Each structure stands twice: as structure tokens, then as C-alpha cells.
Amino acid sequence: MSGLYLNAQTVIPLKTGSDIDKIKNDAAGNIYIINLWATWCKPCVEEFPGLVQLYRDYEQKGVKLFFISVDEPSELEKSIIPFLKNQNVDFVTYFNSFDKMDDFINYIDMKWDGSIPMTYIYDKSGILYKGFLGSRSYEFFKNELDNLLISSKAGN
Amino acid sequence: MLIKFKISKIKQLFYNFEYIKDMKNKTINIFVGLFLVLLSSQIFAKEPGDKIDDFTIVNFDNKTYTLSEVKDSKAIVIIFWSAECPFVQGFNDRINDIVKPYIEKGVTFWGINSNQTETVNQVMEHYKNNNYIFPMLKDEGSKVADIFEATRTPEVFILDNGRTILYHGRLEDNSRKEKVTTHDMTDALDEILAGKEVTSKTTKSFGCTIKRNEKN
Numbered sequence: 096m097s098g099l100y101l102n103a104q105t106v107i108p109l110k111t112g113s114d115i116d117k118i119k120n121d122a123a124g125n126i127y128i129i130n131l132w133a134t135w136c137k138p139c140v141e142e143f144p145g146l147v148q149l150y151r152d153y154e155q156k157g158v159k160l161f162f163i164s165v166d167e168p169s170e171l172e173k174s175i176i177p178f179l180k181n182q183n184v185d186f187v188t189y190f191n192s193f194d195k196m197d198d199f200i201n202y203i204d205m206k207w208d209g210s211i212p213m214t215y216i217y218d219k220s221g222i223l224y225k226g227f228l229g230s231r232s233y234e235f236f237k238n239e240l241d242n243l244l245i246s247s248k249a250g251n
Numbered sequence: 252m253l254i255k256f257k258i259s260k261i262k263q264l265f266y267n268f269e270y271i272k273d274m275k276n277k278t279i280n281i282f283v284g285l286f287l288v289l290l291s292s293q294i295f296a297k298e299p300g301d302k303i304d305d306f307t308i309v310n311f312d313n314k315t316y317t318l319s320e321v322k323d324s325k326a327i328v329i330i331f332w333s334a335e336c337p338f339v340q341g342f343n344d345r346i347n348d349i350v351k352p353y354i355e356k357g358v359t360f361w362g363i364n365s366n367q368t369e370t371v372n373q374v375m376e377h378y379k380n381n382n383y384i385f386p387m388l389k390d391e392g393s394k395v396a397d398i399f400e401a402t403r404t405p406e407v408f409i410l411d412n413g414r415t416i417l418y419h420g421r422l423e424d425n426s427r428k429e430k431v432t433t434h435d436m437t438d439a440l441d442e443i444l445a446g447k448e449v450t451s452k453t454t455k456s457f458g459c460t461i462k463r464n465e466k467n
Contacts, residue, residue, distance in 0.1 A: 135337035135338060136338075137335070138459075138460065167427065196457060197454060200455045200457075208402055208406075209458060210457070210459065210460045211457060211459070212460070229460045
């Protein structure tokens with residue numbers, strides 16, 4: 096659209112379930128990854144560059160990546176945006192801005208307890224393929240994506 | 252011991268398997284279904300109503316802590332803790348103030364550090380520096396975390412004297428004092444001390460994953 100996020104990070108607040116639905120609807124027809132993270136979470140910060148690299152390598156294959164920060168919304172300017180700048184993130188990311196933490200956690204996944212990092216991979220039909228609690232490497236996610244891409248082709 | 256270790260691995264595996272859907276292979280679906288039924292009792296954190304297996308920790312304070320030997324306590328509160336997790340550190344300034352009135356009313360509090368990435372010395376230093384008024388137990392091998400199937404810090408379990416869970420969830424709804432709107436743990440304790448059933452038995456919270464031996 097515009098050059099809005101060429102020099103500045105666009106970080107969109109997620110206030111309600113319909114905001115999360117919108118992300119998923121916009122990704123319809125693509126494999127997509129949702130990663131829940133926070134600047135205060137060391138393993139999240141450690142796995143972050145691997146996920147960014149993964150997105151760079153798989154964007155052309157139609158894979159989308161949605162980072163959702165669970166930092167306090169008041170940390171947006173102070174922590175989230177500087178971190179994203181530092182990671183050279185030049186695509187839209189999101190942050191939790193629900194009134195109630197439980198509502199956000201349950202809307203993402205009833206089975207998720209809120210611990211991070213948490214990463215979900217969805218298939219092209221928007222169906223949850225796998226969920227991973229705890230940090231994983233670039234190679235791990237690459238392997239998962241490759242497998243899913245192969246099975247998607249075989250199925251179509 | 253081995254079995255517990257395996258359950259934790261299976262849990263991790265299951266979390267991955269659980270979401271396998273539409274594999275265009277019914278055999279796999281049947282397998283996953285069977286897997287689900289067979290393991291359903293082991294999968295998630297222990298919940299209100301579940302009874303907790305006994306455990307013993309010989310701690311760095313040279314004391315031995317055995318759950319079943321806690322007698323005459325109005326309730327036993329187990330809080331999975333971390334010396335590193337920033338979400339936990341947000342509670343350091345006020346955790347003593349939160350628990351003190353309840354200790355005075357006869358409630359037992361044990362902090363448990365199950366992170367294999369945090370050494371005994373680190374946990375001991377952190378304990379001393381923060382002057383906690385309740386014991387902090389180092390859970391070698393994350394065995395206690397496995398018993399509770401705990402996954403994060405901070406994570407609270409309130410037990411009755413029969414080691415049955417009455418409440419599982421968060422301490423408060425924010426680690427920053429100025430942002431707190433619900434005092435979930437103490438609300439549950441107030442009800443328990445009044446002889447009432449806990450209204451909100453399960454709550455969720457952001458937090459750090461407990462670092463078991465496998466890298467996660």
C-alpha cells in the first residue's frame with residue numbers, strides 16, 4: 096500500500112476476537128505461522144531472528160508470518176518497536192490489546208495456557224496443522240514447512 | 252522416574268501430534284485418535300479436582316520438604332517460580348506482602364524452581380536477595396513440575412490437605428502492580444479459608460515456559 100512501513104514498524108493492536116479473525120481471513124489460501132512472543136521473553140527473543148529468516152525464505156512460496164507480541168501495550172514505543180527495528184522487521188506485526196488476558200489466550204487457542212514462545216502453523220485451508228510450545232530453531236520450522244508444503248501439493 | 256521423564260516427552264510430542272488434521276490419511280487419524288484416548292489423562296496440567304502425587308525435595312537450605320508431611324495447614328500453595336523470568340520478577344517487590352496475611356492465617360506457601368537452566372546457587376542467591384518469607388525449593392530434574400504437569404512461571408496450584416487441587420492458574424492478572432485488576436490467587440484463598448467453594452478455579456496467564464532438560 097503506501098510506504099508507511101518502509102522506515103517505521105507498523106504494529107497493529109488486537110483488541111477483540113474479530114481482529115484475530117481478520118488476520119486469519121486475510122491469510123486465507125496461504126500457509127501461515129502465528130508466533131506469540133514478548134520482548135521480556137528470552138527464548139522468544141532468541142528464536143525471533145530464525146523466524147524472520149524463515150519468512151524471508153518462504154514468503155515467495157506463499158507462506159505468511161504473523162508475530163503477535165504479548166508485551167504490555169504501554170511497551171509499544173519503549174520496547175516492541177525498538178526491538179522490531181533492531182531485527183529489521185519491515186512487515187506488519189501485531190500486539191495483544193485485549194482487555195482480559197484470558198480472553199486473548201482462549202481466543203488464540205483454548206488449549207494454550209499462555210506460556211511463550213508459542214508458535215502455530217496453519218495449512219492453506221486455515222486449519223491448525225501443529226502447535227509448538229517453547230522455542231525452536233530455523234531448521235526445525237523449515238523442516239515443518241517443507242513437509243507441509245509437500246503434503247499440500249500431494250493433496251491438491 | 253523414567254516414566255515421569257517419558258510423560259513429559261510424550262506431552263511435548265502430543266502437543267505436536269494433536270494438531271495433525273486432514274492428513275488425507277484416515278489411518279493416521281485413527282492412530283492419533285487412539286493416542287489421544289490412551290494418553291488423555293497425562294496430557295494437560297493437573298486441574299482442580301485432581302490429586303497430586305507426593306514428592307520430597309532435599310533443599311539447598313538443608314531442609315527436607317515432603318508434601319504429605321505438611322500437616323494442619325489450611326491450604327498448601329505451590330508457586331512455580333523463576334530467578335530469571337521477567338514476568339516473575341515483576342512480583343518480587345510485593346510477593347511477601349501478598350502471602351504474609353495468608354501465612355498468618357495458616358496457609359503454607361512453597362516456591363518451586365524447576366528450570367534446569369537455573370543453577371542451585373543462582374536460585375539460592377535470588378532467594379536471599381529477595382528475602383522471600385516462604386521457602387524456595389530447587390526441583391532438580393523438573394520432577395515436581397512433571398508431577399503437576401506445570402508449564403510456566405509463575406504458575407500457582409492451591410491444594411487442600413489431601414493434596415487435591417482447589418485452584419490452578421495465575422497469581423494476579425498482571426505482573427505490574429499498577430496494572431493489576433484481579434487478585435486471583437488470594438481471591439481463591441479467601442474462599443477456601445471461608446469454607447466456600449472456589450468460584451474461579453482455573454485462570455490463565457502469560458508467562459515463561461519452564462525449561463526442562465530438553466531444549467525448549
